[in-house]
Amino acid sequence: MFRSTLFRRATMVLASAAVACTLSTSPASAQPLPDAARGIGELQALAAEMSPVASNAVNQLLGASVFVPKDVLELGLTTPQDFMYPSPTLGCGVADEPATVTLASAQAGPNLFPPITAGQLRFQAIPAYVAIPQSSDLSVAWINLNTFQGGIVKLDDRLPIINTPLLSKIVDTGAGTVLGTMFGTVSYPGDVNCTVVPTVGTFTS
Template identity: 45%
Template structure:
């Protein structure tokens, strides 16, 4: 092999290697730039998501007042000023919704009446209920404002043997609230709810009845 041929071959090989390295470097730069590019920004949360987060993070009124009442000295001050026993309770449901006839949603002739009872002491958070009392409440699944309540609750305290039958005839601004606070005395109270509710349209919801056991 001649010296001239060897030098030419070496020169051509060097040129090819240089071109290959340059191409690889350019490809690496392009690839690296693509891989390191910032990802597209995420879509903003929907209004429904924001409202859901707010609902989960905002405390309920009962929880908020409960925290205030837990502050040392606050309960004593309120009781000293008002003469009422301070406390917080929650409503207890009857065993099942009462089957209800004569009214309903979207023209249906049948619906249900949901009922509950809440014990005391529940103060100063409404509804105000004293110890040894139960507040009975009923709500027929019918989209009208009640005109008259003929709902009744028969109750029996198994500890004191006290009993009674009371109408749920409390009102606010002459509108029936379908509720009544009853002095049942402390103990286990058995109760049955039944009766009807009249509405301005002439419809009448007649609840066949439901039963429950509550602690007063």
């Protein structure tokens, strides 16, 4: 939807190259290839079942292994790690503009508030649109480059009592370097629907 066929093919080539570079840094005796191929294949298959947008986002994610993760404090108070760039967000904006951006980050544990344990990441998004979200299918696809485990999760945390979407989710990613991509839609009062174009990032869990 958001990428041409040529771009999708180029992204898949980049993904293959990125995975090859990652695997080439491992000792030969470790033999990581079977687990890596399985984890990546399962993530791609899961995305394909969801939608073309999810597939595009995952392909973009797998091509992002050249990114450098930010340092994380481990004193019970961690610093959110930003995605690489604000996500263009279509269909809503400020002062009648047709678009805005969404800021996204991931926060690692151990962290006191919000409570995040070691081996977890809390993905969170903040659209630059002044209104209270009504519904959301905002999602994050992720893969841990150390374990080659991954998945696709909805940021479906909700504020108690008033049941408002918080656009966040704590995910058991395991310790390691985690690639993530965020995508989806957020709906607001007045039939306003914001489409979040995929953004990507690398995080230390």
